[in-house]
Amino acid sequence: MGQKKTTIQISGMRCVSCGKTIEKALKKQPGVISANVNVATEKGIVEYDSNKISIEKIGETIRGTGYEPIGITHEDERTREISLKLTGMTCASCAAKIEKALNSVKGVRRASVNFATEKATVEYAPEVATLMDLRKTVQSVGYDISEEKEVDKSLVEMQRARVRMLVAWGFTIPIILWMLPEMIFGVAWPNWEIYNLGIILLAVPVIFWVGLPTLRAAAKTIYHKSTNMDVLIA
Template sequence: MAATKKAEIKVTGMACAACSAAVERSLSNLNGVASAAVNLSAETASIEYDPERLQLVDLEKAIRDAGYDVVDDEVVLKIGGMSCAMCVAALEAALLKLDGVAEARVNLASEKAYVIYNPRLVGLADMKRAVTDAGYQFLGLAGEEGSADREKEARQKDLAEKKRRIIIGFAASLLLMALMYLPLHQVIPMTYHMALPDIMGLIMLALSAPVFVYVSLPIFRAAARSLSHRILDMDVMYGMGIGVAYLSSILGTFGVVLTPDFMFYETAVMLATFLTLGRYLEARAKGRTSEAIVKLVGLQPRKAVILKDGREKEIYAEEIMVGDMLLVRPGDKIPADGLVEQGESYVDESMITGESIPVLKKPGSFAVGGTLNKNGSLQIRATRVGKDTALARIISLVETAQGSRPAVQRIADRAVSYSSP
């Protein structure tokens, strides 16, 4: 057997020695497990396995197949710098390489990575390192205080940088094209006419070199990142295209292999600029998508007032439990779904139904979390909280819809990898 790895998994549901023996037997039956020992009192399974044959998810599946459960944590990471489906694949692969990560799903539209992991084997610092080593930005945890601001700041900085590259690229392209069509033979003495092509080539090289490097650097970085992960994607094709165009221009300028007829300085710069423009428009569209989700999240109130033993108590909305009595005053947002037990008031439900006319709520009426109480106080018995509320489910559906890929797109992504030379 090749070099083995050790994993320690938290197991729940074991009640006796027979339970621990069943877990051990299920793990030992896997082809690739060298040893498996279960500690009943600590509720842990220590496994030594061959990583070339098995992954952590296989070990956890064996435990679940035996009738027991595995305690895993889930975290949602905010990621920056992704541009295509290949970036998603590269980032998922980088996260899955970490010992202890059972599942990693990356959503390109919302720029989030959903990671299920074993906290005994891997931590947030390891995930952050994996993201940055893969060439992407780690923007913190989704829902973390200030993460939305950091994400917005990083997006605005990226858009400003792309816009600057586009302006400089187009300005330089127009200048280079103008030089090609200027009647320089009329202003340059006859003595230098024979050397005019060489002079023009050197002038265009001097003018285009700094601009080309500045505009195309992100494209070449993305291509290098893809190649480092052994992925042939559009970034590689773009980099090869503009790189070959500029290299042939240099060779043509100095007459090495090619003639001056092969000078395409303005073409290389223009192509790099158009590619950057495409990335700029894509980043703007993704930013608007993220902002739409942020606005939906913003509809959720952060705090709530509950009535307990006849007293009012202010708590965070995340702490609301099913059955709590909520006190909603005029002008407050309803913090959770529930049934009105006392009071009457008009509630603005336009964020759910689109109807601008407020709806009267009275005892027995159902109130939706996130809607705005208008004119009277309500006492509402919470029936759905947290991720089960209507608003939370709408947010989840929007994120799922934006991040889903149809089958035809997966076929197209696969075709791109084959079409790269």
């Protein structure tokens, strides 16, 4: 018990003011010594006195500002996530056997094996378990590891954002091209009914799929009687 430092993964932030809102709310709580939120990494580092405030209360405070704490890591509980290329699997039961063995290793928080890609994703505490422990565990059930690669979570998130951007442009460019004759010549092709319906149908995926994270964040912010950039955009 006593003074602790915790790193919290926070979802829903879109701008610097989002981070400032969370920091301000946390610093008002009795027992919070310091709070620093980085919007770029979507993480908040909170130093607090566990005798005065619980981590659950800190999470509630963040939710109260309209954002969601999705992962909490204490200073002495840092984990590492790696991707392991496996060899020797011939069926789904092989993957299940490896997954069970890896999850039984002390220090492993989570392990999942994908038979189709022949890869295992393992989250573990490097202070407790080592890569050698993981390799020996896989070998003990009759398989092996041919490659080890650390998972870059920021890169995964960037790839998801790239997909959303491509989908957005894939629907937006046809909208722009279709609107040009109407904007320049005042002519809706082929007629006004089809033109209006087509524009709406093309806009729906952009607004309600690509823009879903923004709409959700805006709804949460309004629910908590606050405003931010998400509310302005929505």
